[in-house]
Amino acid sequence: MITSELRYAARSLMHRRGVALAVVTTLSLGVGLNVAAFCVVNGLLLKGPPYPDSAAIVQVQRMSNVAALEWDVPGADFERWRSLGQPFQSSAGYRAKDVTIGATESGREVRAVEATAGLFDVLQVAPALGRTFGVQEEKPGADRVVVISARFWRSQYGGSSDAIGASLRVDGNPYQVIGVMPAQFVFPDEASDLCFPFYPGMTMTTTDGGGRAVSVPQFPVIGRLRAGTSRAQAEAKINEGRSRQNTPLVLVSWHDALTRPVRSLVLLLQMSVALVLLIACANIASLLLAEGSGRAREFATRLAIGAGRWQLVRQLLAEALIVSLVAAAAAIAIGHAAVRVMQIVAGREAPQIQAIGLDPAVLAFATLLSLAAGLGAAIVPALRATRVDPVIGLKAQGSVASSMRSRLGSRFSGGRAFVGVQLVVAVVLLSVAVSLIASFVESIQKRPAYADRHLITSELRFLGDASRTFTARQALIADVLQLAGTLPSTGGAAVTTTVPLPLGVSYFDLSGQSRDTGDVSISDAGVLRYVTVSAQYFSVMGIRLVRGRYLLPTDTLTGRPVVIVSRAFGEERFGGRDPLGQTVSFLRRDWEIVGVVDDVREPRSGRRVSLVYCNFQQLGYPGTSWDRRLTSFTIVLKARSDPETVFAAFQARLRTLGPNFLVSPPVSMEARLLRSMGPLNFYGAVMTALAIVALGLAGLGVFALMSRSVAKRSREIGVRLALGAEPSGIFRMIMWDGMILGTAGLLVGLPLSFAAHNVVRATVFGLRPFDVWWVLVSAGMLEAVLVLACALPARRACRFHPVECLRADG
Numbered sequence: 001m002i003t004s005e006l007r008y009a010a011r012s013l014m015h016r017r018g019v020a021l022a023v024v025t026t027l028s029l030g031v032g033l034n035v036a037a038f039c040v041v042n043g044l045l046l047k048g049p050p051y052p053d054s055a056a057i058v059q060v061q062r063m064s065n066v067a068a069l070e071w072d073v074p075g076a077d078f079e080r081w082r083s084l085g086q087p088f089q090s091s092a093g094y095r096a097k098d099v100t101i102g103a104t105e106s107g108r109e110v111r112a113v114e115a116t117a118g119l120f121d122v123l124q125v126a127p128a129l130g131r132t133f134g135v136q137e138e139k140p141g142a143d144r145v146v147v148i149s150a151r152f153w154r155s156q157y158g159g160s161s162d163a164i165g166a167s168l169r170v171d172g173n174p175y176q177v178i179g180v181m182p183a184q185f186v187f188p189d190e191a192s193d194l195c196f197p198f199y200p201g202m203t204m205t206t207t208d209g210g211g212r213a214v215s216v217p218q219f220p221v222i223g224r225l226r227a228g229t230s231r232a233q234a235e236a237k238i239n240e241g242r243s244r245q246n247t248p249l250v251l252v253s254w255h256d257a258l259t260r261p262v263r264s265l266v267l268l269l270q271m272s273v274a275l276v277l278l279i280a281c282a283n284i285a286s287l288l289l290a291e292g293s294g295r296a297r298e299f300a301t302r303l304a305i306g307a308g309r310w311q312l313v314r315q316l317l318a319e320a321l322i323v324s325l326v327a328a329a330a331a332i333a334i335g336h337a338a339v340r341v342m343q344i345v346a347g348r349e350a351p352q353i354q355a356i357g358l359d360p361a362v363l364a365f366a367t368l369l370s371l372a373a374g375l376g377a378a379i380v381p382a383l384r385a386t387r388v389d390p391v392i393g394l395k396a397q398g399s400v401a402s403s404m405r406s407r408l409g410s411r412f413s414g415g416r417a418f419v420g421v422q423l424v425v426a427v428v429l430l431s432v433a434v435s436l437i438a439s440f441v442e443s444i445q446k447r448p449a450y451a452d453r454h455l456i457t458s459e460l461r462f463l464g465d466a467s468r469t470f471t472a473r474q475a476l477i478a479d480v481l482q483l484a485g486t487l488p489s490t491g492g493a494a495v496t497t498t499v500p501l502p503l504g505v506s507y508f509d510l511s512g513q514s515r516d517t518g519d520v521s522i523s524d525a526g527v528l529r530y531v532t533v534s535a536q537y538f539s540v541m542g543i544r545l546v547r548g549r550y551l552l553p554t555d556t557l558t559g560r561p562v563v564i565v566s567r568a569f570g571e572e573r574f575g576g577r578d579p580l581g582q583t584v585s586f587l588r589r590d591w592e593i594v595g596v597v598d599d600v601r602e603p604r605s606g607r608r609v610s611l612v613y614c615n616f617q618q619l620g621y622p623g624t625s626w627d628r629r630l631t632s633f634t635i636v637l638k639a640r641s642d643p644e645t646v647f648a649a650f651q652a653r654l655r656t657l658g659p660n661f662l663v664s665p666p667v668s669m670e671a672r673l674l675r676s677m678g679p680l681n682f683y684g685a686v687m688t689a690l691a692i693v694a695l696g697l698a699g700l701g702v703f704a705l706m707s708r709s710v711a712k713r714s715r716e717i718g719v720r721l722a723l724g725a726e727p728s729g730i731f732r733m734i735m736w737d738g739m740i741l742g743t744a745g746l747l748v749g750l751p752l753s754f755a756a757h758n759v760v761r762a763t764v765f766g767l768r769p770f771d772v773w774w775v776l777v778s779a780g781m782l783e784a785v786l787v788l789a790c791a792l793p794a795r796r797a798c799r800f801h802p803v804e805c806l807r808a809d810g
Contacts, residue, residue: 009318019291020323023284026700027327027374029693030280032334035366037273039339040266042365043356048255050184052124053224058231059257060091060221060238063247071257072218073249075200077238081223082118087237090121091223093200096188099170100461100662101156109664110152111191112170114198122224123187129153130164130179137197145197146170147179152193170194171461171632172662188220188258190355222254268760272690275429277369279422279697281377286419286701288320288381316382317375324374328367332358335366345685419701423745423782424752426691426698431753431778432760433691438774450500450541453670454639456647457499461632461662474617476660477633481534483653484637489646491638494537495616499634499672500600530563530586530612537613538564538597540638548580548595555615562615564595568608584612643668695785702789706738710793718802727798734797738790746779753778 013020048054062073078093094115101108120132133145146168148156157163166177181195200219225234231251238249252260299312336358343353460480462473477495484493535551537543546567555562563584570579570593579593591614599608616633639646647666654661710717717730753775 005315005318006322009315009322012315013319013322016291019287020319022287023323023374024327024330026280026283026287026697027324027370027377028330028334029697030277031327031331031366031370031373033273033338033690033693034270034277034369035331035335035362036338036342037270038365039335039356039358039362040342040353041270042359042361044262044266045259046361049123049258050186054255055253056089056225057122057254058223058225058234058251059254060223061250061252061257063250071220073221074218077249078200078219078221081238082116087226087229087234088122088223089226090118091221092116092119092122093198093219093221094119094188095198095219096192098459098664099194100172100664101168101170101194102662110193111189112194112196113188113192114196115187116198116200119187119195119222122222123185124224125182125185127179128182129161130177132179133197138199140199142197144173144175145178146175147181147195148177149181149185149193149195150183153180170196186355223251269686272429272432272687275425276690276694276697277373279425279694279701281373282419282421283697283701283704284374284377285381287704288316288378289384291381313382317378320374320378320382321371324371325367327374328370331370332363332366335362342682342686345682419698419705420741420745420748422694422698422701423742423786424749426694427746427749427778427782428752428756429687429694430691430782431750431775432756433687434774434778434781435757435760437688450543450669452542453668454643455541455669456637456639456643456666457634457669457672458637458647458666459632459634459664461664462660476657477534477616479657480635480654480661481536483657484635484650485536487637487646487649487653489639489641489649491640492536492540493638494540494636495534495633496537496636497532497616497633499636499669500541529610530614532616533613534616537636540636543600544598546596546598548593550595551613551615556617559618561589561591561618562594563591564597564613565593566597566599566609566611566613568599569610569612570596572610695782698782699785699789702738702742702786703792705741706734706790706793707796709737710734710797713797714800717797717800721800722802730800731794731798734794735787735790738786738794742783742786742790746782750775750779 049057051057059071060073060078061071075093078091081088081091092115094113096111096113098109099112101110116138117133117135120126126132127147128150130147132147136142137145148163148168153159153163156168157166163177163180167174168177169175175196186192187195198219223234225231235249235251238251302312303309339356339358343356462476481493481495484490487493533551535553535555538545538550548564551562551564565573565579565584573579573584574582579596582593584591584593591612597613600611601608635650637646637650643666651663654663720730721727
């Protein structure tokens, strides 16, 4: 019986190809977008890390002074856990960075990670070829070794086993390849290709000026809990022996820690596409309701010859089943295309998005969702359409239409209710999308002075032996500055170890230091964030001096240690007191504050950043850990003409200094701003696309509803025209009918837009407060679509011939 019903349903759909195609297209579009969103949810939230018993892997995080979780934890704590062996079966510290491979200026930049040897035990992964590094290779002065990813192995060495033992130049230094990881090795993200040993220890060395220079490292840490040890027990263990001044350390599921920054955003994406599917289902239901009224004679005939009502319902659901299966196949293709578009929009900065794709779970989701949506949208029309009196149904078509209209109800029944739902959802999505676009544009317009396309940045990595002295590196940096400053097309040049947008900073712990003993008590009660710059940095970047003075070229290692602080730092550390002349102690030196500058703000949240600026000539000492970390620096050029031409001239001049640097491609500060606004840009683009789809579907729904209304009222319109009604009056009547429906949808949708905006604003940094003017812009856009959707059927109604209308309906 089921087979015969499916065959009959297929033949019926072939006779009504137009309706079937419309339903398949609408359903596949709604489901396809949900498939794309589910790919993101599945890839980022549902799938755990691809390692054995990944639930036992935890991320150690530190509570900050503002009750937020921070990834970096003190290295001294990590060393204590590792030496005691508690409470982890194994633990590992790590930090990600970019490196350049190759021996010349044409080197290629790749993503890498430095990690302690315990990383491979935590993940319980063995190399596909060769070996991993051990604890002895973490120590300073050990042989340089590297473990490579399977992707890098195939691209760099063609998948040959000869890669083991090969020499690979990284940042100008030779490293020996000792292992190749399996394809499923992903740490910390899919973009990482190289893994180096990382020394996590605290170093104290005698400085040239006496005293001791101290490096207190902080870095992310993961660990694998011992069998039978709960997370609460482990937290208690890692906090034992720590000072009461220290903020507590907490353990978070590694998977949760990785997904927390994007969890709300991804769920909002899924909710948004679900609303688009709701519009699609309402469109389908409205279309099937109208089609059911047109098939009243067919249903009446079948009922008259003995068919039961539930048999007709099954028949209509069989048709919906076939349509849903076809739509599922089309939805998978649409979802795949949508994922590719999202990956292009997200770019290289979102490696998690680049790794998502279709898998059996996604295919099952697409099929089940298409069936649920298709059958769910068809059930109400099927029940309504089969509620036909056979006697009335076999009469003239005009009576049938009249009968069906009475059963479908008055102006706001059936199809109109479904179209009203579409309009409400469309105005919500549209208002959020418009607000996101407005926020993005506002962020660009209010960008800081240094977010300029004529400010060019490029990272320069030192080549040559790592034993190069600090003095030699200082001299090279000075040579680069002098060379860049003499270019006629530049308005200034500066160097820094980091640049804003986004702002990467170094951390140093201030608390518990004793100048006499050199001991350091690790605490975050006084974490200082500093940026290392040259004296010209502020003028080149356009960071305004509030009071005091800037750093000077004469502020050298032999001079009085001085720093510049941001406004936020002064207010945070000194309250109402003037920071000028005050002293900040770190790195075993007392630094005098000689100037206060404007704040740098985080581009996503707009939050002011508390910073200390040090002259690179005063911060380091020969032989210290800071010297060893100075493997690269960033040059900032202010171009007076075309930035690309200026940078090309700089590169040409740089060659005169010899093969001392690897130069990364130039990036303007404007591009850095756009990149830092990535989440707002990405979600804005996605929401805009969804709003356009929703607006189009809502417009089609209104157009279909008004077209059906005009067709059903053809006799009425013919009578009106025969009695002398003007076509303009008919036009206004149809338009008024449609605009009442649109206005009702807007009145319901606007309050919901306010609620939706607040939900999105709590998740997407940088979203502007609710602005009724932008919501009115959204309403205006929807009204324009409604006018077009109503005008086309109204214009057609004006062209009806009264005689033909009365003859066709009678």
